[in-house]
Amino acid sequence: MSDANVRIPEEARDRLAAVAAAEGLSLRAYLARLAETLLTPAERAERAEKARAALAGWNGYAPTVSEERELDSELDRRLARAAGR
Numbered sequence: 001m002s003d004a005n006v007r008i009p010e011e012a013r014d015r016l017a018a019v020a021a022a023e024g025l026s027l028r029a030y031l032a033r034l035a036e037t038l039l040t041p042a043e044r045a046e047r048a049e050k051a052r053a054a055l056a057g058w059n060g061y062a063p064t065v066s067e068e069r070e071l072d073s074e075l076d077r078r079l080a081r082a083a084g085r
Contacts, residue, residue, distance in 0.1 A: 020030030055061040
C-alpha cells in the first residue's frame with residue numbers, strides 16, 4: 001500500500017489526531033477507517049432510492065418531490081433547533 005500526503009490546516013490535523021487517539025488508533029488508521037465508511041454522493045443517492053423503493057413496497061409510502069422538499073426543510077429546521085442555532 002502506498003502512502004499519500006494530504007495538506008490540511010494544522011488545527012484540523014491535531015483535532016483528527018486527538019479523535020483517533022481517543023479511539024486507540026493512529027491518525028493513519030483512523031483516516032483509513034473513515035475513508036472506508038464514508039459514502040460518495042452516488043452511493044448515498046443509490047441507498048436513498050433503495051430506501052424509497054422499500055418503503056413504497058412495504059407500506060405504499062411514496063412522497064412527491066414537493067413533499068420530500070418540505071420534509072427536508074422540516075428536518076433541517078429541527079436539526080438547527082437541536083444544535084442551538
